[in-house]
Amino acid sequence: DAGVIQSPRHEVTEMGQEVTLRCKPISGHDYLFWYRQTMMRGLELLIYFNNNVPIDDSGMPEDRFSAKMPNASFSTLKIQPSEPRDSAVYFCASRGYEQYFGPGTRLTVT
Amino acid sequence: KNQVEQSPQSLIILEGKNCTLQCNYTVSPFSNLRWYKQDTGRGPVSLTIMTFSENTKSNGRYTATLDADTKQSSLHITASQLSDSASYICVVTGLSNFGNEKLTFGTGTRLTIIP
Numbered sequence: 051d052a053g054v055i056q057s058p059r060h061e062v063t064e065m066g067q068e069v070t071l072r073c074k075p076i077s078g079h080d081y082l083f084w085y086r087q088t089m090m091r092g093l094e095l096l097i098y099f100n101n102n103v104p105i106d107d108s109g110m111p112e113d114r115f116s117a118k119m120p121n122a123s124f125s126t127l128k129i130q131p132s133e134p135r136d137s138a139v140y141f142c143a144s145r146g147y148e149q150y151f152g153p154g155t156r157l158t159v160t
Numbered sequence: 161k162n163q164v165e166q167s168p169q170s171l172i173i174l175e176g177k178n179c180t181l182q183c184n185y186t187v188s189p190f191s192n193l194r195w196y197k198q199d200t201g202r203g204p205v206s207l208t209i210m211t212f213s214e215n216t217k218s219n220g221r222y223t224a225t226l227d228a229d230t231k232q233s234s235l236h237i238t239a240s241q242l243s244d245s246a247s248y249i250c251v252v253t254g255l256s257n258f259g260n261e262k263l264t265f266g267t268g269t270r271l272t273i274i275p
Contacts, residue, residue: 054203092249092265092267092268093251093265093268094265095263095265098261105260105261106256106260106261141203141204143203148206148209149194151203151204153202153203154202154203
């Protein structure tokens with residue numbers, strides 16, 4: 051298995067633009083998590099899905115953030131409009147018994 | 161309020177030495193506690209998962225302990241190697257009023273092994 055796949059690995063965009071981050075979880079895992087990590091705040095859980103259904107989105111910072119999981123093999127995290135304070139590394143993780151993280155997407159909003 | 165506190169914030173030790181990282185939490189009700197290792201520029205990698213009934217769990221040179229009564233966990237690294245240099249993050253899973261999982265993260269311990 052290739053593990054959790056995230057794309058793009060790096061994204062640089064201007065303030066106000068829409069950003070879409072993508073994640074392919076490990077096949078057979080029924081949980082999918084989106085995290086954000088910054089130096090100031092550390093690792094934060096944004097939202098997680100169980101069997102493609104959003105369970106807890108209380109970590110999503112504001113309405114500019116949205117996440118979808120249309121099927122068991124794909125999820126997106128969208129930021130619209132993006133702001134400089136959204137600059138961070140965004141991780142996707144999937145879990146069966148163990149939780150496995152993807153390599154992350156480093157987002158820079160200028 | 162659910163909290164996870166890790167200590168020390170950073171630690172520098174000589175290669176070959178042992179060290180212990182601490183994690184204290186106030187999460188309730190408790191479901192499990194995970195230790196992760198995160199290398200610079202990489203995603204976290206799970207080292208151990210501990211449930212309420214488990215006191216000790218080992219993964220190679222890593223040994224985690226859990227005292228559910230005092231709400232403390234430790235991660236002991238034996239015979240440290242240069243590749244152990246990383247951040248170690250403690251994550252405690254609790255349950256919400258609705259039965260959903262609630263994850264609370266520590267801010268991590270930055271470990272540096274010097275030759």
